[in-house]
Amino acid sequence: MGFWKKKETAPAFVQLRQPDQHPFGLLNNCVPMRGGETQLCRAVREAVPIVDAAIYKLIRLVGGVRAQCPQARADEALNQFLKTVSVGRGQFGLNSFVDCYVDSLLTCGRAIGEIVPERGNRDIAALLCGRVDNLEIREGRNPLEFVICGPDEHGAVVPLPYQNLLLFTPLNPEADNPYGVSLLRSLPFLSDILLKIYNAIGVNWERCGNVRFAVVYKPQEKELSGVQAQERGQQLAREWASAMQSTKSGSVRDFVAVGDVDIRVIGADNQILDSEVPVRQILEQIVAKTGIPPFMLGLSWSSTERMSSQQADLLTTEITAIRRTLTPVLERICRLWLRMQGMSDQVEILWDDINLQDELEEAKAALYREQARKLRIENDAAEPQQ
Known part of the structure; x- marks a missing residue:
């Protein structure tokens, strides 16, 4: 009795070829993922809170996924698996995996x-x-072939042994490399300017906000000799320091001096540059890059905080595009599990509805639909039977 042997098919013919070798052609067609860029993007996200908040909001809006199979038994078993599968670090469920x-x-x-x-x-x-920092992509002879490489036990970068168990997704990949484009790619320059402004504000408040005093004693002509003036100055310094120290403990102590003594606040006359306009201009660019309405990030730039239908449509489009990028990976996971269980691998990925409207508006829409349904039933009943 012979075993059935799957017929090997030839790979698809691809007309696109690389006209020349990329700069890393000497490394056996290995294009590094440029770990410095990923570290830079993480630094931008850590340094600018509004960027971090925008990423988290996009993650929350994208989440909410389940699978549907034609067979009831396979559908129930698959969704139970997706709810209980371990994703590491004490988390379970496909949605936790999607968030990460x-x-x-x-x-x-x-x-x-x-x-x-x-x-x-x-x-x-x-x-x-x-x-992704420690992984590299090794391109093949055409754009359809690539291998994911990583360090082995000796530190050498080699192709990982089980490529069929690896999941790789680029975001908006470009034609000149197999890697995607970070959402924060154009933000390091603006973030650097924003951090300089914030740092200058902090330094100025340290200099001017923490009040310092300049006590100047001016001896009158022939009032004191040089040695006596020096002793008088030291005495004033001691008394002033003692008065300030008493203030820290909560008690009030007056400072009494004899002669021409001038006390001024250091930095009181210094004018700090207005940072509201430049900071807002930079934040507008950052918010525009994220695609999230400003009020969802805590920015009150307009007189109303309601999301317009145009903003809701644009944000929904952005989220739908991200979901469209993730769907092939989720389908691959579900199909592999179904084949392991000996079931048909027909599956459809279903995402939760994106809810961006107010509850009041949704209630009004439901009311209008019911009123229209009632009028339609009454009109059908009023029409004569033919």
């Missing part, structure tokens, strides 16, 4: 994951997200 995956996708422009099968390859034990 989208976080890396938006911040670094690419995301890497791994499907961990159980012993015997009859089930999936875990879904893990990896760091």
Whole structure:
């Protein structure tokens, strides 16, 4: 009795070729992921709170996914698996995996994951997200071929052994490299200017906000000799320091001096530059890059805080584009699990509805629909039967 052997098919013919070798052609067609760029994007997100808030809001809006299978038994089993699968670090469920995956996708422009099968390859034990810093892509002879490489136990970068268990998603990839583009790619320059302004504000408040006094004693002509004036100045300094020290403990102590003594606040006459206009201009550019309405990030730039239908449509389009990028990876996970269980791998990924409207507006829309339905039923009843 012979075994059925799958017929090997030839790879698809691709007309596109690389006209020349890329700058890293000497490294066996290995294009590094440029770990410095990912570190820079993470630094921007850590330094500018509004960027970090925008990323988290996009992650929350993107989340909410489930699968649907034609067979009821497969549908119930698959969704139970998606709710209980381990994703590492004490988290469970496909939605937790999607949150971590989208976080890396938006911040670094690419995301890497791994499907961990159980012993015997009859089930999936875990879904893990990896760091893109230590991974590289080795391109093949045409754009359809690439291999994910990583460090081995000796530190050498080699192709990872089980490519079929690796998940890789680029965000808006360009034609000249296999990697995606970070959402924060154009923000380092503006973030640097913004941090300079904030740092200058902090330094100025340290200089002028913490009040310092200049006590000047001017001896009158022939009032004191040089030695006596020096002793009088030291005495004034001691008394002034003692008065300030008493103020720290909560008691009030007057400072009494004899002679011409001038006390001024250092920096009181200094004018600090107005930072409202430049900071707002920079924040407008940052918010425009994220695609989130300003009021959702705590910025009150307009007289109303209601989201217009145009803003809701644009934000919905952005979220839908991110979901469209993630759908192939989720379908691959579900199909692999179904095949491991001996079931049909037909599956459809369903995302939760994006809810960006006010509850009051939704209630009004539901009321109008019911009123229209009632009028339609009454009109149908009033029409004569034919």
